[in-house]
Amino acid sequence: MMKKVIRDFECAMCGGCCASQDLVQLTTYELYRLSRSLQMEPAEFFDKYCVVTATSLNPMPHLYIKTVNGACPFLKDNKCSVHESRPYACQAYPMRVYWVLTRDMKDFVRAHYKLEDSCSLFKLDDNDVLLGDFELLSRQTIAYWVDDAYFSMAGGTVDLSVPYRVADLYIHDKGMRDVAKRYVVNPEHPPVAYDSELAYAKITLTLQAAVWDTSFALVSAERQETGEDARIGKYLLMATDDESVKALRLLVESGRLDLARTLAMESKARKGTFIVAALHGSSTDHVALGFVLGAEKGELEAFTENGNKPLYVFFKGSAADGKLTGFPLNIKI
Ligand code: SF4
Ligand code: SF4
Numbered sequence: 001m002m003k004k005v006i007r008d009f010e011c012a013m014c015g016g017c018c019a020s021q022d023l024v025q026l027t028t029y030e031l032y033r034l035s036r037s038l039q040m041e042p043a044e045f046f047d048k049y050c051v052v053t054a055t056s057l058n059p060m061p062h063l064y065i066k067t068v069n070g071a072c073p074f075l076k077d078n079k080c081s082v083h084e085s086r087p088y089a090c091q092a093y094p095m096r097v098y099w100v101l102t103r104d105m106k107d108f109v110r111a112h113y114k115l116e117d118s119c120s121l122f123k124l125d126d127n128d129v130l131l132g133d134f135e136l137l138s139r140q141t142i143a144y145w146v147d148d149a150y151f152s153m154a155g156g157t158v159d160l161s162v163p164y165r166v167a168d169l170y171i172h173d174k175g176m177r178d179v180a181k182r183y184v185v186n187p188e189h190p191p192v193a194y195d196s197e198l199a200y201a202k203i204t205l206t207l208q209a210a211v212w213d214t215s216f217a218l219v220s221a222e223r224q225e226t227g228e229d230a231r232i233g234k235y236l237l238m239a240t241d242d243e244s245v246k247a248l249r250l251l252v253e254s255g256r257l258d259l260a261r262t263l264a265m266e267s268k269a270r271k272g273t274f275i276v277a278a279l280h281g282s283s284t285d286h287v288a289l290g291f292v293l294g295a296e297k298g299e300l301e302a303f304t305e306n307g308n309k310p311l312y313v314f315f316k317g318s319a320a321d322g323k324l325t326g327f328p329l330n331i332k333i
Contacts, residue, residue, distance in 0.1 A: 003127050003128060003129050004125065004127075004128045004129070005128070005129045005131060006102075006124065006128050006129065006130050006131065007131045009094065009095070009120075009121070009130060010120055011093075011120060012118070012119070012120040013078075013079070014078070014118040014119065014120075015075055015078035015079065015080075016113075016115045016118040016119055017093060017094075017113060017115060017119065018071065018072045018074075018075040018080060018090075019070055019071040019072070019075060020070050020113045020114055020115060021067055021070060021072070021113065022055075022067060022070065023051070023053070023055065023064035023065065023066065023067060024064060024065035024067060024072050024087065024089070024090070025062070025064060025087060025089040026050065026063045026064055026065050026087050026089075027063060027087070027088070027140075027143035027144055027146070027147045027163075027167065028063060028143070028146070028147055028150070028160050028163040028164050028167060029143040029146070029147075029163070029164055029167035029168065029171065030085075030087045030088060030143065031045060031046060031050065031063065031160065031164075032160075032164050033085045034082060034085050034086075034087070036085070037082060037084065037085040038082070042160050042161075042164070043160065046160060049065050049066060049073055050063055050064065050065060050066065051063075051064055051066050052064075052151055052158065057112070060148055060151065060152055061151040061152065062144075062147055062148065062151060063147055063151070065087070074086070088136060088137075088139060088140035088143065089140065091133075091136055092132055092133060092136055092137055092140060094108075094109060094119075094121055094130070095130060095131075095132030095133070095137065096132075096137075097132065097137070097184050097185075097187060098131065098132050098134060098137060098181075098184045098185045099129055099130065099131050099132070099185070100129070100130050100132075101126075101127070101128075101129060101130075102121070102124045102125065102126055102127065102128040102129070102130055103126035103127065105121060105130060106121060106122060106126070109121060132184070134181060134184070134185075135177075137180075137181075137184040138177050138180035138181045138183075138184055139171050139177070139180075141180040141183055141184055142167060142170050142171050142176055142177065142180050142203075143167045143171065145180075145196075145199070145200055145203055146163050146166050146167040146170065146203055146207070147163055147167075148200075149200060149203050149204045149207055150162060150163040150166070150207050151163075153204065153207065153208070159211075162207060162210045162211055163207065165210055166203065166206050166207050166210055169206065170203065170206075176199060176202075179195050179196060179199045180196075180199075182195065182196075183195075183196045190269045190270065191269075192269075193268065193269035194267060194269040194270050196269075197265065197267055197268070197269060197275055198275060198292055198294075200265075201263065201265060201275050201277040201292045202218060202277070202290075202292060204263060204277060205218070205261075205263075205277050205278075205279045205290040205292070206290075208261050208279050208288075209279060209281065209288040209290070212259050212281055212283065212288060213286060214259070214281045214282070214283070214285075214286045214287050214288040215286060215287055215288070216279075216281075216287075216288045216289075216290060217247075217287075217288075217289055217290070218289075218290050218291065218292070219240050219244040219247070219248065219289050219290065219291045219315070220240050220241065220244065220291075221238045221240060221291035221292065221293045221315070222238060222239045222240065223236065223237075223238055223239075223293060224237045224238060224239040224316070225237045227314070229312075232312050232328075233303075233305075233309070233312075234302065234303050234312075235303070235311075235312035235313065235314055235326070236293075236295070236303065236311065236312070236313045236314070237314050237315075237316065237324070238291070238293065238313060238314065238315050238316075239315070239316060239317070240291075240315050240316075240317060241317055241318075242317035242318060242319045243317075244289070244315070244317070245315055245316065245317035245319070245325055246317075247289055248280075248289060248315055248325045249323070249325045251280060251281070251282060251287075251289065252325055252327075254282070256282040256284045256285060257280055257281070257282055258281075258282060258283050258284075259279070259280065259281035259282065259283055259288060260278075260279070260280050260281075260327070261278070261279045262276065262277070262278045262279075262329040262330055262331050263275075263276070263277045263278075263331075264276050264277075264300070264331040264332060264333055265277070266297070267294070270294070272296055272297045272298070273294050273295070273296060273297070274294070274295050274296075274297055274300055274331075274333060275292060275293075275294055276292070276293050276294070276295055276300075276311070276329065276331060277290065277291070277292045277293075278290060278291055278313070278327065278329050280327060293313070295311075297333065300331070300333050301333060304331065304333065306333075307331070307332060307333050310328030310329055310330050310331075311328070311329045311331055312326060312327075312328050312329075313326050313327055313329055314326030
């Protein structure tokens with residue numbers, strides 16, 4: 001039988017999904033939009049309606065709207081009282097990625113909610129293909145990545161304005177939206193997934209720069225070769241543009257480089273590869289420069305003597321002044 005493609009899922013507005021959830025998924029970006037529509041301060045909205053927690057579906061801490069006996073506090077007379085500014089997850093429901101087979105979506109909804117009698121999803125043929133709203137899902141994905149990175153790095157101290165500003169920046173960034181769009185179409189495809197991991201690393205650096213209250217630029221970091229020095233052993237040599245080399249050099253040579261953060265994330269898309277992201281900055285100048293690079297696990301182990309010494313990374317531009325500028329990165333692999 002021909003599959004039917006359903007572009008606009010017709011919600012019967014029964015209110016069932018709004019009354020059968022322990023928590024309603026939210027992001028900080030949406031919290032600001034919702035609190036504005038209710039003329040509340042974001043912190044007040046957070047205290048009254050929200051919780052940051054891990055769930056059985058998502059072990060990472062995230063922001064949610066608390067429900068009362070399974071019902072969202074904004075469900076009034078079986079209708080959403082904040083319809084115009086409802087969270088992306090509610091706007092996109094039941095879609096979480098760009099396309100899905102109706103049968104798989106039904107299985108998911110069946111496993112988590114008791115909606116079979118009311119939801120119009122169950123009136124569709126199992127073989128129909130559901131399509132989501134591309135733009136909406138890409139914005140939701142970016143807002144979600146930002147919160148994911150922020151709540152896993154923030155520890156006990158949370159400043160909601162940080163993930164809000166970073167999400168606002170990247171939701172309006174075409175390059176980031178393109179990565180998120182490719183992701184919502186095909187999240188499991190290795191090249192797409194790897195690009196998403198690089199984007200996530202970039203978001204993490206931007207969040208760290210915002211926590212430090214520094215402006216932030218990402219330096220292009222193209223791997224060139226390895227070198228060896230009697231004092232520090234093997235090091236990685238990266239190529240970048242001359243202006244970035246000058247900026248990095250200024251930070252190092254001025255003696256005002258007092259902020260540093262290095263992350264190493266094992267790639268799920270490329271087995272055995274680590275994404276190393278580093279940020280260096282000056283609290284005096286309120287500026288930070290970051291770079292992201294990929295390295296093989298075995299190579300990182302060799303460079304760092306199994307994590308016992310820093311990874312040295314040096315940069316050079318095309319100007320042949322013979323000077324290298326670089327940093328030791330303390331990474332955990
Ligand atoms: S915000 Fe509105 S659409 Fe979302 S769960 Fe609450 S009542 Fe339902
Ligand atoms: S349960 Fe289904 S039909 Fe009812 S409001 Fe939710 S999405 Fe719409």
